[in-house]
Amino acid sequence: xxxxxxxxxxxxxxxxxxxxxxxxxxxxxxxxxxxxxxxxxxxxxxxxxxxxxxxxxxxxxxxxxxxxxxxxxxxxxxxxxxxxxxxxxxxxxxxxxxxxxxxxxxxxxxxxxxxxxxxxxxxxxxxxxxxxxx
Numbered sequence: 236x237x238x239x240x241x242x243x244x245x246x247x248x249x250x251x252x253x254x255x256x257x258x259x260x261x262x263x264x265x266x267x268x269x270x271x272x273x274x275x276x277x278x279x280x281x282x283x284x285x286x287x288x289x290x291x292x293x294x295x296x297x298x299x300x301x302x303x304x305x306x307x308x309x310x311x312x313x314x315x316x317x318x319x320x321x322x323x324x325x326x327x328x329x330x331x332x333x334x335x336x337x338x339x340x341x342x343x344x345x346x347x348x349x350x351x352x353x354x355x356x357x358x359x360x361x362x363x364x365x366x367x368x369x
Contacts, residue, residue: 236323237323238330239318249337250304254304257297257300261301268290268291272287282358289353293347293351299339299340300347303337303343304336306333310329310330310333311333314330
């Protein structure tokens with residue numbers, strides 16, 4: 236397989252957009268955790284604590300998404316440099332690894348999206364429990 240410089244470069248726009256989305260998710264969750272923490276300090280409500288725990292797990296996945304995406308971008312750059320140097324085997328290896336890391340990053344995104352309803356589910360369950368109690 237022979238790679239051209241333009242092949243790894245195709246991932247740059249996608250990676251940029253993903254980083255923007257990942258950063259926005261991280262900033263939103265960070266703000267939400269701070270807000271919930273302030274509320275928990277006042278009320279010591281177990282529901283708030285459960286929501287914070289859910290958000291803690293989501294933040295871990297977002298950090299992994301960012302790390303894997305950054306490594307993928309780094310290896311795309313390395314693939315382009317090795318193509319320019321004429322080292323096709325190294326270029327293919329770097330680009331293949333970059334694709335695998337990007338797949339891992341997207342896998343973390345899918346898992347985090349599936350977890351995103353967890354904090355809301357905690358509130359909905361509490362509302363249903365309150366509705367059933369006399």
